[in-house]
Amino acid sequence: xxxxxxxxxxxxxxxxxxxxxxxxxxxxxxxxxxxxxxxxxxxxxxxxxxxxxxxxxxxxxxxxxxxxxxxxxxxxxxxxxxxxxxxxxxxxxxxxxxxxxxxxxxxxxxxxxxxxxxxxxxxxxxxxxxxxxxxxxxxxxxxxxxxxxxxxxxxxxxxxxxxxxxxxxxxxxxxxxxxxxxxxxxxxxxxxxxxxxxxxxxxxxxxxxxxxxxxxxxxxxxxxxxxxxxxxxxxxxxxxxxxxxxxxxxxxxxxxxxxxxxxxxxxxxxxxxxxxxxxxxxxxxxxxxxxxxxxx
Numbered sequence: 001x002x003x004x005x006x007x008x009x010x011x012x013x014x015x016x017x018x019x020x021x022x023x024x025x026x027x028x029x030x031x032x033x034x035x036x037x038x039x040x041x042x043x044x045x046x047x048x049x050x051x052x053x054x055x056x057x058x059x060x061x062x063x064x065x066x067x068x069x070x071x072x073x074x075x076x077x078x079x080x081x082x083x084x085x086x087x088x089x090x091x092x093x094x095x096x097x098x099x100x101x102x103x104x105x106x107x108x109x110x111x112x113x114x115x116x117x118x119x120x121x122x123x124x125x126x127x128x129x130x131x132x133x134x135x136x137x138x139x140x141x142x143x144x145x146x147x148x149x150x151x152x153x154x155x156x157x158x159x160x161x162x163x164x165x166x167x168x169x170x171x172x173x174x175x176x177x178x179x180x181x182x183x184x185x186x187x188x189x190x191x192x193x194x195x196x197x198x199x200x201x202x203x204x205x206x207x208x209x210x211x212x213x214x215x216x217x218x219x220x221x222x223x224x225x226x227x228x229x230x231x232x233x234x235x236x237x238x239x240x241x242x243x244x245x246x247x248x249x250x251x252x253x254x255x256x257x258x259x260x261x262x263x264x265x266x267x268x269x270x271x272x273x274x275x276x277x278x279x280x281x282x283x284x285x286x287x288x289x290x291x292x293x294x295x296x
Contacts, residue, residue, distance in 0.1 A: 035071075035072075036069040036070070036071060036120070037069055037070040037071070037072060037117075037147070038067055038068075038069050039068045039069060039070065039140060039143045039144060039147055040068070040143065040189065041190075042189075043067060044066070044067065044068050044122065044136070044139075044140065044143075045139075045187055045189065046131075046136065047066045047067065047068075047122065050066040051066050051067050052066075052067075053066050055120075057098065060097060060098060060099040060100055061091065061095045061096060061097055061098055062095065062096050062098045062120065063091075063094070063095040063096065063123060063126055064123075064126070065096070065120045065121065065122055065123060066122065068119070068120055068121050068122055068140040068143070068144075069119075069120045070086075070117040070118065070119055070120075070144055070147065070148075071102075071103070071106075071117065071118045071120075072115075072116075072117050072155070073103075073106040073107065073109075073110050073115065073116040073117070073118070074115055074155055074156075075110050075113055075114065075115050075156075077156055079113050080113050080114075080115055080156055081112075081113035081114065081291050081292065081293055082156065082157060082158035082161055082293045082294070083113070083114045083115070083157075083158065083161045083162075083163070083285075083290050083291060084114065084115045084116065084117070084148055084152070084155070084157040084158075084161065084162045084163070085109055085114055085115075085116050085117075085162075085163045085164065085165050085203070086116075086117050086119055086141070086144045086145055086148060086162070086163070086164045086165070086199075087101075087102055087105050087106055087109075087116055087117065087118045087119065087165050087166075087170075088119050088121065088141060088144075088164065088165065088166040088167070088170030088171075088173050088174060089101035089102040089118070089119075089166075089167055089170050090166070090167040090168025090169040090170045090171065090206075090208075090263075091123075091168070091169055091170075092125060092168070092169050093123050093124045093125040093126070093133055093137065093169050094123060094125045094126050094127075095123065095126070096120060096121075096123070097167065097168075097263075098118075098120075100265045100266070101167040101168070101170065101205075101265060102118040103118055104265075104266060105118075105165070105167075105266060106118050108266060108278060109165075112282060112285070112291060113291060114285075114291070115155050115156070115157055117144065117148055119140065119141065119144045119170075121136075121137045121140035121141060121144075121173065122136045122137055122140055123137070124136065124137055133172065133173075133176075133210055134176065134183075135183075137173055138173055138176045138177060139186070140173075141164070141173040141174070141176070141177050141197075142177050142182065142186075142197035143192070143193075143197070145162060145164060145177065145196070145197045145198070145199060146192045146193060146195040146196070146197050147192055148162050149162055149195050149196065150191070150192045150195055158293065158294055160200060160294065161200055161201075161290055161294070162199065162200055163199050163200055163201040163202060163203060163221075163290065164177065164178060164199035164201075164202055164203070165202075165203035165204075165205070166203070166204060166205065166207060167205045167206065167263075167265070168205070168206055168207065168208055168233075168234065168262070168263065169208050169210075171204040171205060171206065171207025171208060171234075172207055172208040172209070172210040172211050172212075173211075174199070174202050174203070174204055174207065175202075175204065175207055175210075175211035175212055175214060175241065176210070176211040177197055177198065177199065178198065178199045178202040178220055178221055178223075179202075179211065179212075179214030179215075179216060179217055179220040179223075179241065179244075179245075180211055180214055180215050180216050181215065181216045182197060182198075198221065199221050200221055200290075201221050201222045201223070201224075201285075201288065201290055202220070202221050202222070202223045202224070203223075203224045203281065204223065204224070204225045204226075204238065204241070205226050205227075205265075206226070206227040206228065206231055206233075206234040206235075206238065206262055206263065206264075207225070207227070207234055207237055207238060207241070208233055208234055208237065209233065209234070209236075209237040212237040212240055212241045212244075213240055213241070213244055214241060214244050214245075217241075217244040217245055217247075217248040217250065218248045218249070218250070220245055220248070220250050221250075222250065222251040222252065222288060223241070223242070223245055223250065223251070223252040223253070224252075224253050224280075224281055224284045224285075225238045225241065225242050225252065225253070225254045225255070226238075226254075226255045226256075226257070226277050226280070226281070227239075227255075227256055227257070228256070228257050228259075228260030228261045228262060228264060228274075229256045229257060229258050229259065229260060230259060230260060230261045231260070231261050231262045232261070232262070233262060234262060235256065238254065238256065239254070239256065242254040251288070253280075253284050255277060255280055257271065257273055257274055257277070258273075259271070260274055264277075266278060
């Protein structure tokens with residue numbers, strides 16, 4: 001399985017920037033992978049004034065997001081295993097690294113049988129933004145988790161095997177929704193908002209410091225963390241969160257790569273160990289049972 005996964009990663013650079021999975025037999029009500037799925041039918045709370053502004057995208061990034069959405073990557077029913085992951089790209093909350101930390105990751109996880117959804121969330125540090133990381137971007141991440149659970153049947157997903165994966169600033173959002181309590185005063189706009197937003201497992205790839213140290217480590221889901229030992233922003237938070245989870249008795253696995261810095265992503269390094277970190281993730285997911293359908 002690991003050799004096949006590495007082969008899939010090597011093919012990513014030869015594919016288009018937004019590669020689409022092979023979904024030969026989607027459910028009738030399932031949206032195509034290239035169709036953005038708005039998280040709120042009537043717009044995100046607090047975003048009405050700018051909801052209809054066009055997003056801006058260039059090369060690998062996108063910004064000016066005022067109508068948060070998901071991009072679905074269904075898996076062929078013959079290959080899917082029922083697990084799902086909401087992928088949250090990074091970009092310092094100024095933009096989203098949409099391809100290298102989003103769509104390419106979705107394609108790679110799809111080769112493991114995982115149905116994925118890439119999140120476009122509101123950007124708190126973009127010039128002119130009135131959003132915040134805690135109140136808006138984290139709400140988008142929670143809403144994404146709830147939306148996936150609400151539509152689990154449509155995509156052949158087990159609602160008890162929905163994880164969250166975040167890169168850098170996206171890792172901050174994963175930690176906020178997985179390792180910290182949800183605000184008590186959040187608005188409830190519809191039935192989806194009554195579902196759980198807590199990931200069943202979390203994957204943090206060089207996560208930033210926001211949300212770390214965690215304030216609810218004892219109730220956090222199992223975690224896989226990976227970072228570079230020389231990363232000036234994100235090496236220390238990765239180690240700190242791992243230690244918190246370990247001491248709280250939460251299953252956690254940490255990989256710190258020597259002489260490596262930030263944003264190595266899937267296949268962007270000349271170090272052999274870095275190129276193989278997705279194999280370690282594959283091992284962890286398999287060992288933890290996330291790739292195996294639950295027996296009833």
